[in-house]
Amino acid sequence: MSKNKKQDENEEVLKWLDEEDPFGLNEEDVFITFKCIDCGKEDEVPDFVVEEFAFDLKKGEVVEVVCPFCEGTMREARKDPK
Numbered sequence: 125m126s127k128n129k130k131q132d133e134n135e136e137v138l139k140w141l142d143e144e145d146p147f148g149l150n151e152e153d154v155f156i157t158f159k160c161i162d163c164g165k166e167d168e169v170p171d172f173v174v175e176e177f178a179f180d181l182k183k184g185e186v187v188e189v190v191c192p193f194c195e196g197t198m199r200e201a202r203k204d205p206k
C-alpha cells in the first residue's frame with residue numbers, strides 16, 4: 125500500500141519547514157515589556173532590539189525606547205516582587 129499524494133505533500137512541507145525554519149518557529153522569541161513613563165502604556169520589545177540599545181549604554185543608564193503611543197519615553201517594566 126502506497127502513501128497517498130496528500131501525505132507526500134505534507135511531508136514535503138514539514139521537511140521544508142524543518143530545514144529552512146522560514147518563520148523562526150524553532151527559535152524562541154523573547155519579548156521584554158516596556159512601560160511608558162509618560163502615558164503609562166506598555167509595549168513588548170524583542171529581546172535582541174533591547175540588547176542593541178543596551179550596547180551603547182553607559183554604566184547606570186537604562187534602555188529607553190520611544191513610545192509608539194505618545195512618542196514619550198519607555199523604560200523596561202520592572203516586575204515588582206510584591
Ligand SMILES: [Zn+2]
Pocket residue numbers: 160161162163164165191192193194195196197
Ligand atoms: Zn507613551
